[in-house]
Every structure is written in structure tokens, then in C-alpha cells.
Amino acid sequence: xxxxxxxxxxxxxxxxxxxxxxxxxxxxxxxxxxxxxxxxxxxxxxxxxxxxxxxxxxxxxxxxxxxxxxxxxxxxxxxxxxxxxxxxxxxxxxxxxxxxxxxxxxxxxxxxxxxxxxxxxxxxxxxxxxxxxxxxxxxxxxxxxxxxxxxxxxxxxxxxxxxxxxxxxxxxxxxxxxxxxxxxxxxxxxxxxxxxxxxxxxxxxxxxxxxxxxxxxxxxxxxxxxxxxxxx
Ligand SMILES: Cc1cc2nc3c(=O)[nH]c(=O)nc-3n(C[C@H](O)[C@H](O)[C@H](O)COP(=O)(O)OP(=O)(O)OC[C@H]3O[C@@H](n4cnc5c(N)ncnc54)[C@H](O)[C@@H]3O)c2cc1C
Numbered sequence: 001x002x003x004x005x006x007x008x009x010x011x012x013x014x015x016x017x018x019x020x021x022x023x024x025x026x027x028x029x030x031x032x033x034x035x036x037x038x039x040x041x042x043x044x045x046x047x048x049x050x051x052x053x054x055x056x057x058x059x060x061x062x063x064x065x066x067x068x069x070x071x072x073x074x075x076x077x078x079x080x081x082x083x084x085x086x087x088x089x090x091x092x093x094x095x096x097x098x099x100x101x102x103x104x105x106x107x108x109x110x111x112x113x114x115x116x117x118x119x120x121x122x123x124x125x126x127x128x129x130x131x132x133x134x135x136x137x138x139x140x141x142x143x144x145x146x147x148x149x150x151x152x153x154x155x156x157x158x159x160x161x162x163x164x165x166x167x168x169x170x171x172x173x174x175x176x177x178x179x180x181x182x183x184x185x186x187x188x189x190x191x192x193x194x195x196x197x198x199x200x201x202x203x204x205x206x207x208x209x210x211x212x213x214x215x216x217x218x219x220x221x222x223x224x225x226x227x228x229x230x231x232x
Contacts, residue, residue: 013039013133016152016165018140018178020047022115024171025122029067032132039163040132041154043139047123052115055080061107072121079108143168143181 015031017024020042028038056064056077064073086095103109126132135156142153149166170178179186 011161011163013037013163013165014167015039016041016140016150016163016168018152018168018170019172020044020123020134020136021171021173022053022119022122024169025119025126026063026067027169027171028126028132028134029069029122029129032126032129033068036131038132039165040126040134041138041140041152041163042134042136045137047116047119049116053113054115055110055112057110058103058105058107061103061111062105065107067122067125069121069125072125073113073118076117076121077111077113080110080112084110140172140177140181143178 014036015028015038017028017031017038017040020040024040024042028040031038061073064070080099082098082100084097084099085093087093099110101109123134126134135154138154138156140152141155141160144151144153146164149164150168152163152165152168154161154163168178170176170182172178
């Protein structure tokens with residue numbers, strides 16, 4: 001990563017975005033397109049390489065359109081052609097959602113995607129913008145409110161430093177530092193599940209995709225060369 005000293009313009013911004021996940025990158029792109037000076041700080045050196053979120057709906061599609069990325073997102077996503085089903089261990093269908101067709105926002109009702117690939121599209125889009133700076137390997141550790149904004153304290157490869165901004169937006173995920181620093185409460189409903197996500201390349205001769213979820217089995221989209229990740 002380039003030294004912070006090469007980024008002196010990043011040390012003040014209209015908006016400081018904390019976190020370069022899909023939400024932080026999308027917000028930075030939206031603000032940048034409207035002419036605001038944006039700095040993103042991201043504590044990790046690289047984007048997380050494994051798949052997590054796998055579908056987005058038509059409303060999110062419209063947000064991607066507002067980011068000016070319609071072609072790029074359509075190139076890396078695939079409309080769900082029919083249903084999403086949940087079955088019990090006897091194979092009986094418990095829930096079948098019709099996901100075929102176009103939603104009210106003009107995009108497919110649901111589209112499959114790979115989160116690392118999507119994040120790469122978003123990261124490239126903000127990298128092309130002169131008024132958006134992404135600083136990786138930089139962690140926000142403190143926030144101080146001032147009369148006309150905030151001062152964010154960060155820890156990076158060059159040691160601690162601070163940045164002034166009119167606004168700060170926490171896009172730093174479920175274990176949000178920003179929420180903790182601001183003392184914002186959250187009710188954890190303790191949703192816990194074991195996950196197995198299989199990211200597979202489909203063979204050209206595959207039949208139409210059906211997405212099924214059964215107890216003890218992964219959500220299947222067909223076969224191919226799988227990559228897996230687990231979580232809970
Ligand atoms: C196993 C699994 C399966 C999932 N499946 C789905 C799904 O099917 N559908 C769905 O919609 N969602 C799914 N999700 C959730 C989805 O991945 C997240 O909702 C999404 O990544 C949230 O994006 P985000 O940008 O808000 O946060 P994140 O992707 O968490 O990004 C936050 C970023 O902030 C950075 N950060 C945190 N603290 C600091 C700090 N102090 N300073 C600087 N940077 C910081 C982090 O390093 C991180 O890069 C799944 C998640 C997991 C783990």
C-alpha cells in the first residue's frame with residue numbers, strides 16, 4: 001500500500017467512510033458521483049476472498065444502476081430463473097418462492113452473484129474516481145465530535161494519525177467499531193446457523209438452475225468446480 005504521506009488530501013474529507021465492504025464501497029461511489037470528497041478507511045489489506053452473500057434483489061439492482069454499473073453488474077450476476085425451495089428431510093416442499101421474472105425496480109426479482117467478484121467491481125469503480133480515496137490497512141480507533149464535523153483517529157502502517165471530516169459513516173459490518181465508539185445499542189437476536197456455501201462454475205450443458213435448501217444439505221445450484229466456505 002502507498003504511504004499515507006502520499007495521500008495528504010485524504011487527511012480531510014467531506015465524508016469519512018469506515019469499511020470497504022459492499023456497503024462502504026457503494027456509499028463512497030454514490031457520494032463521489034455527487035461530487036463529494038470521500039475517504040474510506042479499511043483495516044484489512046485485501047478484500048475477504050470467500051463467498052458470503054449470494055443473491056441480490058431488484059431493488060439492490062436499481063442501486064447498482066444508480067452507481068453507473070449496470071453492465072458491470074449484469075456481467076457478473078445471473079438472474080434466478082425459477083423458484084427457491086425449502087424441503088424437509090422427506091423431500092417435501094415446505095416453502096417455494098417464485099423468483100422468476102422482473103421485479104418492480106426493473107431488475108430480476110433475485111440474481112445470484114459472488115460477493116468477492118462483486119466487491120472487486122465496486123473497488124475498481126471507486127479506484128477510478130479522483131474524489132474517492134481508499135486507504136487499506138488503516139483501522140479507525142477513535143471518533144471525536146467537533147463543532148463542524150468529526151476527527152477520526154486511525155492506526156495504519158505509518159502509526160497513528162487523524163483525519164477531519166464533516167461526516168463519518170460506519171459501514172464496518174456486524175461487529176461495528178463505530179457503533180461501539182458512539183455507544184449505539186444493538187439487540188442481538190442471536191441468529192445462529194451453520195453455513196456451507198458452495199461456489200460452483202456451471203457446465204454449459206447444465207439444466208436450468210433450481211435453488212433448494214434441505215436440512216443438513218447445502219443450497220444446490222448444480223455441479224461444477226466448487227469452492228466452499230463455512231461460518232455460523
Ligand atoms: C457465511 C455468510 C453467509 C452470508 N450469506 C448472505 C446471503 O446469502 N445474503 C446476504 O444478503 N448476506 C449474506 N451474508 C452477509 C453479507 O456477507 C454481509 O451482509 C455483507 O458483507 C455486509 O456488507 P457490509 O459492507 O455492511 O459489511 P462487511 O462486508 O462486513 O464489511 C465491513 C468492513 O469494515 C471493515 N472494518 C471493520 N471495522 C473497521 C475499523 N474499525 N476500521 C476500518 N475498517 C473496519 C472490515 O474489515 C470489513 O471489510 C452472509 C455472511 C456470511 C458470513
